[in-house]
Amino acid sequence: MFKISVDKQLCIGCGACAAQCDNFEMTTDDNPKAKAKESEVEEVGCNQEAADICPVQAIVIKKL
Numbered sequence: 001m002f003k004i005s006v007d008k009q010l011c012i013g014c015g016a017c018a019a020q021c022d023n024f025e026m027t028t029d030d031n032p033k034a035k036a037k038e039s040e041v042e043e044v045g046c047n048q049e050a051a052d053i054c055p056v057q058a059i060v061i062k063k064l
């Protein structure tokens with residue numbers, strides 16, 4: 001299992017993660033941030049690509 005989280009302090013809302021991986025969605029308020037739809041996943045899958053592509057390294061993947 002892996003825990004997927006987004007550091008909201010770091011996230012600048014660029015949306016790259018959501019474009020890369022369907023486990024991420026953007027909040028819809030006027031200061032959009034990414035959030036993981038599933039915060040605990042069996043396989044890292046595209047979450048890793050999303051973390052790699054994030055320009056501010058806001059996505060944290062932890063092995064549980």
Ligand code: F3S
Pocket residue numbers: 006010011012013014015016017018033034050053054055056057058059
């Ligand atoms: Fe935020 Fe990084 Fe995604 S800045 S919107 S977590 S690619």
